[in-house]
Amino acid sequence: MSIVNLRCEYLVDPLGIDERAPRLSWILESERRGARQMAYRIRVASTAEKLAAGEADRWDSGRVESGQTAHVVYAGSPLSSRDACHWDVEVWDENDCAARSAWAAWTMGLLEASAWTAHWICAPTEIIGRDAQATAPTLIDSGTPAMFRREFDVPGPISRATLYVSARGVFELRANGRRVGDDIFAPEWTDYDMRIHYRTYDVTALLAEGRNALGATLGDGWWSGYVGWQETRARYGSLENSLLVQLEIELTDGRRILIGTDRSWTCNTGPILSSDFMMGEFYDARRERRGWDQPSFAQQGWLAAREVAAPAAVLVAQRSEPVRVVEQLAPVAMHQIALGTYIYDLGQNIAGWVRLRVRSPAGTRITIRHGERLNPDRTLYTDNLRRAKATDVYVCKGGGEETFQPHFTFHGFQYVELSGLAGVPDERAVTGCVVRSATPEAGDFLCSHPAINRLWLNGLWSQKDNFLSVPTDCPQRDERLGWMGDAQVFLRTASYNMDVAAFFTKWMIDVADAQTPEGIFPDTAPRLREGENFVGLDNLAGSAGWADAGVIVPYMIWRIYGDRRILERHYAAMVKWVDWIASRNPDGMRVHDLGNNYGDWLCIPSDTSFGTHSPMKYLLATAYWADDCAKLARIAHELGRESDARRFRNMFEHVRAAFQREWVEPNGRVTPNTQTGYLLALAFDLLPVELRGAAVDHLVENIRALDWHLSTGFIGISHLNPELTSAGRADVAYRLLAREDYPSWLYPVKHGATTIWERWNGWTHEERYFNPHMNSFNHYSLGSVGEWLFRHVAGIELDPEVPGFQRFVLRPFLGGGLSFARARFRSMHGEIVSAWRRVGDEVTWIVRVPANTTATIFIPSAPGSAVTEANQPLEQTAGLQVLAREGDFLVCEAQSGRYEFGSVSRGVYA
Numbered sequence: 001m002s003i004v005n006l007r008c009e010y011l012v013d014p015l016g017i018d019e020r021a022p023r024l025s026w027i028l029e030s031e032r033r034g035a036r037q038m039a040y041r042i043r044v045a046s047t048a049e050k051l052a053a054g055e056a057d058r059w060d061s062g063r064v065e066s067g068q069t070a071h072v073v074y075a076g077s078p079l080s081s082r083d084a085c086h087w088d089v090e091v092w093d094e095n096d097c098a099a100r101s102a103w104a105a106w107t108m109g110l111l112e113a114s115a116w117t118a119h120w121i122c123a124p125t126e127i128i129g130r131d132a133q134a135t136a137p138t139l140i141d142s143g144t145p146a147m148f149r150r151e152f153d154v155p156g157p158i159s160r161a162t163l164y165v166s167a168r169g170v171f172e173l174r175a176n177g178r179r180v181g182d183d184i185f186a187p188e189w190t191d192y193d194m195r196i197h198y199r200t201y202d203v204t205a206l207l208a209e210g211r212n213a214l215g216a217t218l219g220d221g222w223w224s225g226y227v228g229w230q231e232t233r234a235r236y237g238s239l240e241n242s243l244l245v246q247l248e249i250e251l252t253d254g255r256r257i258l259i260g261t262d263r264s265w266t267c268n269t270g271p272i273l274s275s276d277f278m279m280g281e282f283y284d285a286r287r288e289r290r291g292w293d294q295p296s297f298a299q300q301g302w303l304a305a306r307e308v309a310a311p312a313a314v315l316v317a318q319r320s321e322p323v324r325v326v327e328q329l330a331p332v333a334m335h336q337i338a339l340g341t342y343i344y345d346l347g348q349n350i351a352g353w354v355r356l357r358v359r360s361p362a363g364t365r366i367t368i369r370h371g372e373r374l375n376p377d378r379t380l381y382t383d384n385l386r387r388a389k390a391t392d393v394y395v396c397k398g399g400g401e402e403t404f405q406p407h408f409t410f411h412g413f414q415y416v417e418l419s420g421l422a423g424v425p426d427e428r429a430v431t432g433c434v435v436r437s438a439t440p441e442a443g444d445f446l447c448s449h450p451a452i453n454r455l456w457l458n459g460l461w462s463q464k465d466n467f468l469s470v471p472t473d474c475p476q477r478d479e480r481l482g483w484m485g486d487a488q489v490f491l492r493t494a495s496y497n498m499d500v501a502a503f504f505t506k507w508m509i510d511v512a513d514a515q516t517p518e519g520i521f522p523d524t525a526p527r528l529r530e531g532e533n534f535v536g537l538d539n540l541a542g543s544a545g546w547a548d549a550g551v552i553v554p555y556m557i558w559r560i561y562g563d564r565r566i567l568e569r570h571y572a573a574m575v576k577w578v579d580w581i582a583s584r585n586p587d588g589m590r591v592h593d594l595g596n597n598y599g600d601w602l603c604i605p606s607d608t609s610f611g612t613h614s615p616m617k618y619l620l621a622t623a624y625w626a627d628d629c630a631k632l633a634r635i636a637h638e639l640g641r642e643s644d645a646r647r648f649r650n651m652f653e654h655v656r657a658a659f660q661r662e663w664v665e666p667n668g669r670v671t672p673n674t675q676t677g678y679l680l681a682l683a684f685d686l687l688p689v690e691l692r693g694a695a696v697d698h699l700v701e702n703i704r705a706l707d708w709h710l711s712t713g714f715i716g717i718s719h720l721n722p723e724l725t726s727a728g729r730a731d732v733a734y735r736l737l738a739r740e741d742y743p744s745w746l747y748p749v750k751h752g753a754t755t756i757w758e759r760w761n762g763w764t765h766e767e768r769y770f771n772p773h774m775n776s777f778n779h780y781s782l783g784s785v786g787e788w789l790f791r792h793v794a795g796i797e798l799d800p801e802v803p804g805f806q807r808f809v810l811r812p813f814l815g816g817g818l819s820f821a822r823a824r825f826r827s828m829h830g831e832i833v834s835a836w837r838r839v840g841d842e843v844t845w846i847v848r849v850p851a852n853t854t855a856t857i858f859i860p861s862a863p864g865s866a867v868t869e870a871n872q873p874l875e876q877t878a879g880l881q882v883l884a885r886e887g888d889f890l891v892c893e894a895q896s897g898r899y900e901f902g903s904v905s906r907g908v909y910a
Contacts, residue, residue, distance in 0.1 A: 495561075
């Protein structure tokens with residue numbers, strides 16, 4: 001048995017955390033059947049040397065008789081600011097054999113406000129104003145990023161050097177001519193009135209005895225740049241960016257040196273004349289200040305930085321993986337559209353930027369424009385960007401090959417237009433850089449149908465492109481907001497694709513910060529400060545299916561990752577939200593205070609009018625209220641709050657009864673007769689048991705009447721195939737999946753989509769592009785079918801009672817003409833594999849149950865037929881116990897290990 005993937009608060013070797021009781025997790029790996037952990041021992045030391053010597057001076061748990069490998073709470077000596085913690089874990093297996101891990105580490109950040117001694121600084125206004133006016137006004141869509149520097153002496157050898165940095169704006173750091181860290185857009189997006197992130201860096205290797213230099217470039221970012229669709233900058237109320245840097249150096253002789261931002265830092269502007277997320281970046285390489293980030297730089301013309309008041313918001317460590325460049329793509333094609341103008345096709349719609357390589361004379365101005373699609377004449381389609389210019393400009397310095405990539409902007413695009421080059425560019429001129437939150441990959445899916453594979457991949461790419469600090473709706477146009485409805489419907493799919501635990505832990509803090517004093521959750525998070533420049537929709541709060549993410553997301557993070565702490569910390573907020581709904585709707589139907597009430601957003605026919613209180617929108621709002629109650633009752637029970645659990649179960653029954661009175665007919669028909677109406681009634685258990693079958697029949701009839709097409713929007717789509725399959729109609733789910741004509745999942749795939757479109761009709765053969773006012777081609781919501789591919793096609797499913805996949809279900813539904821399907825999913829406890837292949841009625845199914853887990857396995861097999869494992873009768877299979885037969889499945893209990901089942905299955909769905 002080996003012990004791998006040691007993590008602290010979901011992160012590998014995190015620096016500068018501010019969780020005083022961090023949770024530790026690890027994964028066991030073993031191919032042995034029935035391998036499991038019987039006990040563990042955690043050792044934590046202040047140095048790696050002490051840990052190696054067996055001196056666990058911070059914590060020694062001793063031998064703990066437990067199979068727990070996730071979320072073990074640190075229980076050692078109290079942790080203080082700056083503490084370093086090196087840890088390992090020893091485990092004993094079912095044979096009492098011990099194994100010990102390699103060591104991992106975490107460090108504590110600055111836990112008290114008093115630990116910060118540096119001052120906030122900003123650039124003198126005369127520098128920024130002078131350079132803004134020196135550039136063509138039409139190109140200045142943001143502030144000019146300022147450059148700050150400070151030189152200092154280190155009087156002896158360095159033992160450890162740590163850099164703590166925050167900003168109102170986004171920064172890029174350098175030390176002695178080298179980049180500090182590989183993260184970008186730090187500090188990341190928060191409600192700046194509530195909290196601001198800081199980042200921690202180990203810069204020991206970047207500094208040396210003697211003269212040193214620190215440098216920082218400060219851009220607008222979310223703080224003072226364009227956010228959402230407003231017409232002016234500074235959604236958070238200030239155009240003034242400011243920086244906070246605190247460098248702490250420990251020398252080998254025990255001395256400590258502190259370098260912090262103050263008025264001794266100097267400031268200037270450089271080659272970046274403007275840079276904004278939405279608008280793009282203007283970079284004049286002739287203005288580069290060579291050596292500005294190194295010692296002994298001649299800094300004539302640099303002015304003293306100005307100290308400014310510290311923000312009232314608390315400084316907190318970032319709890320999620322940083323944004324990074326994670327992939328690079330070479331173009332797959334290039335064509336010329338005019339003299340000196342060329343378009344490159346990356347072959348994939350991405351979020352990020354272009355790395356440009358050119359050789360041109362000094363002063364050559366190269367314009368880089370970005371778009372998701374092409375017009376019929378093969379020019380760049382940019383109509384759907386709205387106010388986002390998505391244009392970068394690079395002015396060459398001359399003298400050889402030059403490389404440029406932006407610093408404080410990103411774009412959503414597949415196609416790149418270059419213009420202004422002196423000659424014909426070569427294939428190396430353009431590289432696509434994919435920028436996203438660096439969430440680790442968790443799973444993949446593959447089957448015998450290439451278009452379905454592309455559909456899953458499109459959902460994965462839309463997740464990559466939109467999970468950037470927060471779960472945004474789109475990366476290309478002037479919006480990019482953390483829409484909560486989109487996030488909650490896609491969460492199950494997202495978690496199969498990537499490990500999003502830390503990502504959503506951070507985002508739920510944004511959600512809680514945005515909750516109103518009355519208890520209303522927002523429609524988007526982080527909160528957008530209201531004011532004269534606010535352009536919103538009824539203050540973007542309280543909408544059914546969107547605001548309810550404040551309950552759904554913590555609940556699902558608990559179910560998927562076994563995380564009770566997220567329930568504990570957001571419990572009061574969830575209760576406040578549900579009680580607020582109840583106080584406005586005493587009759588059990590949610591018909592009052594509905595916010596924007598988006599309904600089943602972008603369903604077919606589309607019903608997107610804000611504030612229209614249609615019966616379907618009332619139904620949807622009431623259904624989500626009921627579901628909130630059911631989830632909150634279960635959460636309360638998990639947290640030992642039994643009186644609350646009873647109260648919310650009673651509230652659920654009250655709402656359920658009202659739902660049935662208003663919208664359920666005696667024959668099982670749900671009115672209005674929409675696919676989403678039936679799906680919500682089924683998914684949220686709002687129907688009498690005796691009418692569920694009839695409701696399913698009505699749902700199938702609705703689909704049949706539409707010639708076997710879907711008509712759901714953002715809300716209904718996530719429930720469509722899962723509910724059909726759970727209700728015994730996997731044949732209909734497969735039939736919907738396989739459709740290639742409009743509207744269907746595969747219609748965009750058939751027409752070249754490489755990401756999920758916002759609208760079913762974003763482009764159609766008959767109508768061409770939909771109204772560009774709202775037409776994103778990279779918008780993950782309708783890709784929530786990815787959940788079904790993992791849960792039901794491959795069959796990797798949560799246990800109904802046990803969270804976190806330490807116990808889980810394997811139950812594939814074979815059909816749709818697929819001859820094979822395979823999925824892998826790396827859970828908190830290890831990699832789960834399900835891979836089936838069908839030849840006629842003969843099925844081979846390979847599964848992997850990770851060490852220290854168990855699974856309930858539903859083997860597809862016809863009643864009376866033989867089932868084997870490794871060509872042997874099941875009765876001779878170690879680690880497996882046959883439990884029962886349920887229709888076309890033989891149900892077994894499996895210990896950890898790899899199994900290869902053979903069966904004959906006539907339960908194949910058309």
